[in-house]
Amino acid sequence: MALLDYLGSDYKNAVQDGKIVSQDEFTEMQEFSKRTLELVKQLKETDRVDKAGVEPSLKSLANQIENKADPKAVAELANGAKQKLLATYNIVPYPKQLPSLASGKTIYLENCAQCHGETGKGDGPSRATMNPKNPVPANFTDAEFMAGLSPFKAFNAVSFGVENTAMASFAALSEEQRWQVAFYVLSLRFSPKSAQAGAALFQSKNVPVELTTIATLATNSDEQLLEKLKAHTAQKSTDALLSPPNPTLGPFSSPWTAAHLKEALAYLRRGLLETNPPDPLLIARTLLREASELYTKGEKEKAYQKAIEAYLDGLELAEPILFAKDASFGRGLEGQFTEFRNAIKLGVPAEEIQKRDLDIEAKLDEAAQILAREDSFSGYYSFLNSAMIILREGLEAALILAAILAMLRVIGATQAARYIHLGWILALVAGGLTWLATQTILTLSGQHRESMEGFISVFAAVVLFYVGYWLHTKAEAKKWQAFIQEKVQDILSTKRIFALVGISFFAVYREAFEVVLFYQALWLQNEQNHGAVIGGFITGLICLIVMTFAILKLGLRIPLKYFFGATGTLLYIMAFIFAGNGIKELQTAGWVPSTPVGFPPQVPLLGIYPTVETLAAQALMLLAFVATSVWMARENHRALRDKASYG
Template sequence: MSRKVILVLLILFVIILAWQETSQAATSWEKVVDKIEGILRQSLNTYRQGDAEKARGLVNEAYFGFFEKEGLERAILSKHSSNRAALLEYKFSNIKKLMGNQVPVPEVEQAITELTGMLREDAARLDGPQQQNPLENFLSSFLILVREGFEAILILGAIVAYLVKSGNQRRIPTIYYSAGLAVLASIVTAIVLQLVLRLSGASNEILEGATMLLAAIVLFAVSHWMVGKAEAKSWQRYIEDKVQGSLSSGSALALGAAAFLAVYREGAETVLFYQALLNNAAGAAGLVWLGFAAGILALAAIFLLVRYGSLKIPLKPFFLGTSLLLYYLAFVFAGDGVKALQEAGVAGATPVPGLPAIDFLGIYPTWETLLPQFILLAAAALGVICQRRQALAGRSGHTPSANP
């Protein structure tokens, strides 16, 4: 039954993606950059006149209203690299920071000139004839889906394997239904953001940041809970406490929430990525869908590898490995979540000199993104210490009966 539900959801996903404005001609990115530069120059003039707050608002308009909303950021991310897109995001934020610090006008002007120069370089590459290479449309589509879905599939595979290993197979449909509901929620969110409410990019970033932070909390809680079951004796006691291996309602809810948030976290953004990709695929939309299908197969292979491969792993390594995986993803989500809130302008950005950005770890050179990660490290260390003490106490309590 769960497979049928997932298949229906995937078909619905494809239909709604196809429903997006795929018949449009490819966007002229040079014209988008013209609009961005015009607003940034207007912002510079406003700053020169002494109104820093209004000037910062105009920078936000250039970023959210054109760089994000027109799809330039997604095009750069999918066609070039996430590092390039992240660097451009930082350049926008830096201009606002310079204005907030009341630096001299020439310094702000230099930052704007540098940003627009980079944007024009990217626009020239995106508008160039090499972008009509059909293979690029296939690869971009494939990599978007794999990149955005990889973490979610790892989480789903680990949770399902855990349920099988613990004798809770009857809870597996809950995980599949949660993931399917997240796909539907992602589609609805994308439609609401893009077509109905026409919300600003800031609202999208706030939603994304809040979702990732919530996911980080849930994943950390599940990770901590699994560490406590790593010892064979602890697991045996746990099984004995649960009639026929059933989970408590609270535990099942936490696992379902983890599955939902893992998929929903990037779902709406993935829909928007594909909209931008299809709008610029010209006559190669079929290869975009071929890349989408290949991405689905790749994610299915990853899921099956985690799902069935992990069942052959002994109990203790399985729980420790799964816990570490979920903790790693919680750590990454914490940094990425705060970064999204920084882009929305609702969180500060205090730079950490000399610290490089490490995208795959969710580490960014600001104190605000590092703070929740420090908290997670401290909480993990404290949890391990407490669990070790409990394990030692349990062993000492059995010592007298073990010796005559």
């Protein structure tokens, strides 16, 4: 197919008006058309028949080229055979997602710039030493050459190389990476300014969406895209003749000028891809490699910092989707990133870091495939994922709130409930503002994000422990009765009100913050499935509300003694988990050192990680729990004894 693509678009450089204009090109055309016949023979050996039925057209194509036929006829034949192959072998000539320029650029600078030059002029330093010296590397800024190039053709050149030239195959790059760099080379000849002007044109006119689909952009050469744009604008001008003047069509109700067309093309080739978010896996890969190189140079601290960024600014952003598609793979990969950081910390030999880097990079390729696995379920996945996020995060917050609300009702301090409500409403408002802030003003770097989460988690752990303790001390029926009599007034003191508002605010804001982050990632990565994300959110929210009500009602049914005991224990457990997770988040952000140990295995669900610091924080929680329990037991004992001696 790549050969047919090549024949179809380049034959016109070999023959015009029945005469050979370039002997080299002509020889190449003859050679390539023969090669297509050989390849079809090979296909026939595996398929037994000429499944696509292209052999006759390929034969006549070879004949036509031999007879120096008209370029138009050759292009038609080549294109027809190509379409048949596409259809028969279910080849998809475009990527799953429109690549981002940022990702393409990284790959280009690493693999292609040495020959094609940093700016794509074909003037890279290796040009002098490459083998064979001719033909010279393609110039991606040459309008005439680029007119015939499509991303699909460039993708094929990168995948298979161009025979008998220095342009080798880059099959070692993943399919996704080859697409990214293929789209990138087509953007090189356009300036950001003309891309912007083109964007404005597109906004002021109703350009049909089919011009901006991935399939169109990938399979059309610049020349073909221009023709489509021209056809569209010409049609608009006849509309304008038939209908009364339409002011909304603006200055372009006449055909676009050549300059306009070029700007529109610049938008399609560059602007459209610039607004695309960069690929998080590629960022992870680049930063990991940098970390490994820094480490080899002996720059341990910097390497560690890069390794942190590789996770936070890279992999973590891809995690929501990755986990939805293959949770155990995602966890394994995340664990490898942690081990990589720990290995840097431990100061292992540089070879080991390099090996780990390569291992992870191989895994990242696999991750890309998993992410691209376009099962027909993808809408379903986005939906489910979206519903689960709000449900899971919401339930955590709801459990805490429900426990406190039920408690207030039980002790008859229902007036105090409004402060709890105030707290969570404020938290939701703050969550909304966070969403706006991350959308517009600041995009939190991974490190800031993780710091925020870490501090909130640790704070939440302390608050939860305190509330859990408080509940436990009231577990004795007598105690809470005494409490009710004495403290109903007291609970409404200003200090307590602040505490109540604070507890409910932090319990909810912590989750709201995570919800914002998760949905942001989900939203960006499900361009095609925004409807499913919204649907999932609403469904999840409804489930959450129903379950919260059920919990509240159930909470009132449970005998009081058990209720306090059970909710108190629940809060202790949550405090334990938050302590581990919070410290881990602070480690990831670099606030707390990370000293790896061999045991225990990591259990994220319980916030358990094999580092001294996280384990110490959790041990502290346990210790506090034991200490308060012992103290409470002694208090009870004394109370009993006092009672005995007085009674």
